[in-house]
Amino acid sequence: MPILILIVIGAAAGFLATRFMRVQTDVPTTIAIGVGGALLGWLILRFLVSITGWVAAFIGAVIGAMALIWLWQKYVSR
Secondary structure, three states, rough: HHHHHHHHHHHHHHHHHHHHHHOOOOHHHHHHHHHHHHHHHHHHHHHHHHHHHHHHHHHHHHHHHHHHHHHHHHHHOO
16 A cells, blocks of 8 residues: 555656656656655655754753752852
């Protein structure tokens, strides 16, 4: 079933991509372009999400550390 979904999504993506780029292709080539684009897009998004996850974790850690320093300065160091 996932392969069928990939082909359907790939056909739709390939159709839209060939129309946006104004490229005339036959149906099998359009599907191949869509499936290849879907796989490439998935890899790129997966990479970006993993990088964004690391960056978000780092930013969260810095904000958390700053909050602890603020709380310590406000309530403990007196």
